[in-house]
Amino acid sequence: MFDRMLGYYLVEQGRLTGEQIDQVYDKQAKSRARLGVIAVAEKLMSIPQAEQINSLQATHDKYFGDLAIEMGYLTPEQVTKLLSEQGNEFMAFSQAIVDLGFMSLDEIAGLSQEYANKYGLMESEIDALKCNDFSRIVPIFTKDADEKTVKLLTIAVKNVYRLIDQHVTIGQLEKKETVSGECVGYQKTIGRDLLCNSISGSYTDLQKMAMSYTKEEFIETREDALDALCEFINCTNGIYATQESTDGEMIDLEPPIYITHFANIKAPVVYSLPVYCSDATVYINISDAGKTEIG
CATH class of the missing domain: 3.40.1550.10 (CheC-like)
Structure with a gap:
């Protein structure tokens, strides 16, 4: 979630243009796939199994990996490996900005802190936003x-x-x-x-x-x-x-x-x-x- 929030802020502050942030999001999307897509690509799950988990998420308050473990499709170790391959959404966003030559990681860190200060967000709250931890974000x-x-x-x-x-x-x-x-x-x-x-x-x-x-x-x-x-x-x-x-x-x-x-x-x-x-x-x-x- 914080990738989009900071993205809006960077455009609002004139640090990136609308066209540049679209390029960032496009590059970010290509570098971070859904967990089910990775599991199928790694031949750990079949397409029907992944689709079944996606459907179950409509009625269960659980992550893809947790449901896959419960259904016996993946082991906890396999889910951990897939999550490491998937990567962190905010890190993919930051890396895209750096790879496109728009900013350095130090500049992104500084602007992230500037955003936190402006909106009165604590470090733990920024961490929740970066990790998409909705149980901590919504409150x-x-x-x-x-x-x-x-x-x-x-x-x-x-x-x-x-x-x-x-x-x-x-x-x-x-x-x-x-x-x-x-x-x-x-x-x-x-x-x-x-x-x-x-x-x-x-x-x-x-x-x-x-x-x-x-x-x-x-x-x-x-x-x-x-x-x-x-x-x-x-x-x-x-x-x-x-x-x-x-x-x-x-x-x-x-x-x-x-x-x-x-x-x-x-x-x-x-x-x-x-x-x-x-x-x-x-x-x-x-x-x-x-x-x-x-x-």
Whole structure:
């Protein structure tokens, strides 16, 4: 995540042009493959096995390597080896800048510290951002939210990373009474926790997110785009319900609903998290299901 955050900052500060940062991202992408791709290339897994793990990630809050071990496809030693071959995303970003002759590693380190100072980030928080440790990242941006909201948002951001865009970034959580969107998809939980999880934004941006999620080149109708995002919301809520339900206190899900026209999400408190993915900006919103009105 920090590669994109610092990349935006470098362009904003005039240290790199938009064309240069695109060259950096392109070179970075070519040097860092997905773990499943490497496993198949190394003949440690078959293509169907890798695809099965990718599908499981839609309903399990686990990394590719952890699921591959559980399924018996890889050993812990093999996963460690594959991770070392894959490399660190931020290191690949830094190396691309150096290889293209845009900056030295010392300059990148200095600008990273400048960014941390400007936004009040501690060394441990920068480390979490560089490692894509979402369990540590999301709390940095959601300090005013309650524990349940942070847990659900953490699962949501992890799912964006796993299923939509590995270069997702997020902004600071906002606490509102009303969130508006050109289109809205949402789902409410029932039982022990009454939560409303919604995605809002412009149709163009929601369509981009939906196309990345479905891996389709084009989604023609608003209904199809919102239906895909409701499926994403359902995956996120399903993981939350599975993790949080106990024998005595169950959490269930109402059917997801979408609104293809302008709508407002109203509640005494709506926590709204900006999410930047697939060249789009959308908002993941969490509120009390029993006190939320959408329309």
